[in-house]
Amino acid sequence: MNYSLSIPNLKFPVTELPFGGARENGETLGINNRFMTKNKKPMFPIMGEFHFSRYPPQYWEESIRKMRSGGIRIVASYVFWIHHEEEKGKWNFSGQRDLRMFISLCSKLNLLFFLRIGPWAHGECRNGGFPDWLQHDKSIKHRSNDLKYLDLVRILYKKIFEEVKGLLWKEGGPVIGIQIENEHGHCGGVNGSEGLAHMSVLKKIALDAGFDVPYYTATGWGGANVVDGEMIPVQGGYADAPWEQHTRELPANQNYLLTPFQNDPLIGSDWGHSFETFTYRVKDYPYLTAELGGGIQVTSRRRPVITAIDTAAQALCKIASGAAMLGYYMYHGGTNPSGELTTLQESTESGSYTDVPVLSYDFQACIGEYGELHQSYRKLKRLHMFINDFEEILAPSVSFFPAEMVKDAEDTQTLRICARHDFDSNTGFLFINNHQRNRNMISHKETGISVELPNETIHFPLMNIPTGFYGIFPYNIDLSGFFLQSTNAQLLCKLKDKFVFFCHEKPVFNFKGEQAPVIVLTEEEADNAWLFGDQLYITKGDLIENENGLCITTCRTEETVIRFPDKKEIYLKFNKIYVNCKFTEVYRDDLCAEYELLLDKFNADGINDIFMVVDFTGDRAELYRDGKLAADWFTTGLPWRVGLRRFNYEGHFSLKIFPVVKDTYFECEIKEGFYLNNIFLETQYVKQINEEAWI
Numbered sequence: 001m002n003y004s005l006s007i008p009n010l011k012f013p014v015t016e017l018p019f020g021g022a023r024e025n026g027e028t029l030g031i032n033n034r035f036m037t038k039n040k041k042p043m044f045p046i047m048g049e050f051h052f053s054r055y056p057p058q059y060w061e062e063s064i065r066k067m068r069s070g071g072i073r074i075v076a077s078y079v080f081w082i083h084h085e086e087e088k089g090k091w092n093f094s095g096q097r098d099l100r101m102f103i104s105l106c107s108k109l110n111l112l113f114f115l116r117i118g119p120w121a122h123g124e125c126r127n128g129g130f131p132d133w134l135q136h137d138k139s140i141k142h143r144s145n146d147l148k149y150l151d152l153v154r155i156l157y158k159k160i161f162e163e164v165k166g167l168l169w170k171e172g173g174p175v176i177g178i179q180i181e182n183e184h185g186h187c188g189g190v191n192g193s194e195g196l197a198h199m200s201v202l203k204k205i206a207l208d209a210g211f212d213v214p215y216y217t218a219t220g221w222g223g224a225n226v227v228d229g230e231m232i233p234v235q236g237g238y239a240d241a242p243w244e245q246h247t248r249e250l251p252a253n254q255n256y257l258l259t260p261f262q263n264d265p266l267i268g269s270d271w272g273h274s275f276e277t278f279t280y281r282v283k284d285y286p287y288l289t290a291e292l293g294g295g296i297q298v299t300s301r302r303r304p305v306i307t308a309i310d311t312a313a314q315a316l317c318k319i320a321s322g323a324a325m326l327g328y329y330m331y332h333g334g335t336n337p338s339g340e341l342t343t344l345q346e347s348t349e350s351g352s353y354t355d356v357p358v359l360s361y362d363f364q365a366c367i368g369e370y371g372e373l374h375q376s377y378r379k380l381k382r383l384h385m386f387i388n389d390f391e392e393i394l395a396p397s398v399s400f401f402p403a404e405m406v407k408d409a410e411d412t413q414t415l416r417i418c419a420r421h422d423f424d425s426n427t428g429f430l431f432i433n434n435h436q437r438n439r440n441m442i443s444h445k446e447t448g449i450s451v452e453l454p455n456e457t458i459h460f461p462l463m464n465i466p467t468g469f470y471g472i473f474p475y476n477i478d479l480s481g482f483f484l485q486s487t488n489a490q491l492l493c494k495l496k497d498k499f500v501f502f503c504h505e506k507p508v509f510n511f512k513g514e515q516a517p518v519i520v521l522t523e524e525e526a527d528n529a530w531l532f533g534d535q536l537y538i539t540k541g542d543l544i545e546n547e548n549g550l551c552i553t554t555c556r557t558e559e560t561v562i563r564f565p566d567k568k569e570i571y572l573k574f575n576k577i578y579v580n581c582k583f584t585e586v587y588r589d590d591l592c593a594e595y596e597l598l599l600d601k602f603n604a605d606g607i608n609d610i611f612m613v614v615d616f617t618g619d620r621a622e623l624y625r626d627g628k629l630a631a632d633w634f635t636t637g638l639p640w641r642v643g644l645r646r647f648n649y650e651g652h653f654s655l656k657i658f659p660v661v662k663d664t665y666f667e668c669e670i671k672e673g674f675y676l677n678n679i680f681l682e683t684q685y686v687k688q689i690n691e692e693a694w695i
Contacts, residue, residue: 009454042395047074048331052102071384177215236291252409294328295364312379320431370643461508482516502526608686618674637668
């Protein structure tokens with residue numbers, strides 16, 4: 001089968017937008033109608049959401065380092081009002097609510113920061129983040145220009161600003177942007193001119209409080225209120241919609257199409273809204289994402305299982321469709337903090353449409369609730385390496401689609417392709433997606449693809465494209481003086497004077513003239529690749545760069561690390577530590593089964609964490625430590641993993657398991673009954689890799 005794309009000779013003017021700023025050292029940030037800029041050069045930001053108030057502060061730095069290792073360049077976080085002023089007038093920015101400390105750590109690690117100041121946030125938080133005292137005050141018209149409401153917002157914004165003063169970008173700090181509100185006019189709030197007026201007032205209050213930053217954004221999907229010229233719209237897209245109010249299978253997800261599609265109609269569908277229109281002039285702004293699913297939260301009603309390919313293929317589809325920024329929600333999971341008056345999760349009892357776990361906000365994110373790296377982290381990491389090294393070509397490129405574009409996500413027969421082309425360099429990238437979540441796409445053997453440019457036609461090598469495959473293939477690209485016309489291999493990164501590719505089959509490179517020095521990896525090696533400075537490491541372990549150099553963590557007792565470009569290899573062996581967990585059923589009735597858990601004593605030297613892997617049958621489980629709820633889980637059918645490090649590996653643990661509720665949608669097969677099948681402990685080892693190890 002042959003496919004072709006035609007790229008006409010068109011002009012795409014660049015119009016500067018009224019945002020951005022400069023530092024005293026001359027650094028600048030900007031944005032135009034097509035892409036964002038740094039020091040007047042195109043940049044393609046990669047942003048990951050990590051809620052500081054949902055994670056123990058003693059592990060913040062470690063997790064931020066993990067985000068940096070994964071290619072994240074901007075950390076984003078909501079400030080949930082209820083987390084800081086649960087009782088009126090009693091503010092708390094200490095401990096795991098210490099916003100200033102969290103942002104300061106991002107600054108220390110040279111990551112930028114995007115601050116989401118609400119007032120309403122959602123984020124599966126109780127009342128969408130509103131404190132109960134505000135939520136239940138019927139004399140106030142929430143999320144409007146009600147003067148009583150605005151007076152409270154002024155206090156909130158002022159308190160947040162006090163925490164970040166001195167950390168703004170213009171002051172040499174990392175805070176480059178502020179998001180105003182969330183889904184206003186789409187999920188609550190007011191619509192029309194009144195809604196737009198409210199968003200303008202919120203921005204003015206933020207400015208009056210002192211928030212002078214390069215970028216101001218607002219969520220733009222589904223008819224949400226965005227004021228032209230005052231805020232930049234950001235988009236979203238999720239692999240599933242567990243907030244849906246039914247338990248039927250969902251139609252094929254449109255986010256896996258390669259189209260100029262920006263609106264995800266599933267977001268906010270629990271509110272009964274599915275607006276296809278926008279409140280702003282779409283073509284005046286670049287396509288930026290801030291809520292691209294890095295996973296999804298499970299709910300009591302629906303239990304989707306998001307695979308690594310689900311997450312990574314969706315990200316690729318958004319880039320292919322024209323996105324100029326990747327913003328993941330969530331990139332790092334967490335655990336809801338304890339409230340003084342109530343639990344702090346979203347629930348139908350508190351007036352929401354959805355019930356989520358009291359504590360767990362794992363979100364099936366790239367970095368899980370206990371800091372464990374999920375496979376999606378690795379799949380996205382290889383995508384981020386490519387973006388970070390080639391952003392100046394990718395960011396200004398324009399998306400082009402086939403004449404017969406696939407518009408039906410249920411189409412499992414037609415190969416989905418498109419291209420992004422940069423007219424200034426005459427360079428482009430071919431995008432292929434043959435993955436559709438929960439559908440079986442056919443494979444395509446010996447497929448020919450061509451891209452017709454105004455003055456030439458690019459023919460790619462014949463490709464074998466299996467089910468579930470997705471990829472980006474460069475064409476007409478200048479690799480430091482070597483000109484690559486086409487290839488069936490994907491670019492991973494630049495490494496000194498070499499270029500690293502990976503390929504799912506035998507690589508073919510069509511260079512004009514001499515071939516560039518290349519390193520070609522397999523897909524598995526690319527998943528296990530880690531880039532630090534000008535050195536690339538291949539290992540199945542997890543690497544971060546700390547103050548002492550490279551650090552590896554692994555649940556295996558043996559690891560190999562290969563370093564490029566010198567191809568040196570080291571072998572690491574970890575002393576196996578046996579830790580057992582015994583369990584005994586102590587109580588059972590028709591509503592619950594309870595078990596006592598006993599952990600062996602052990603020496604924690606050389607251990608980074610120990611994961612309790614709980615294999616249970618039932619709807620949900622709760623773990624108690626010394627009689628207090630410590631962790632919980634809504635089953636998806638997969639084992640539950642609990643990191644015990646945060647509990648110091650000690651205490652009296654007990655486990656409660658509850659029966660499955662009939663009207664629940666599961667993607668995995670769930671057996672009847674409620675009982676504990678097995679528990680085992682998996683040790684995660686840690687070791688510093690000294691430079692002497694490579695000699």
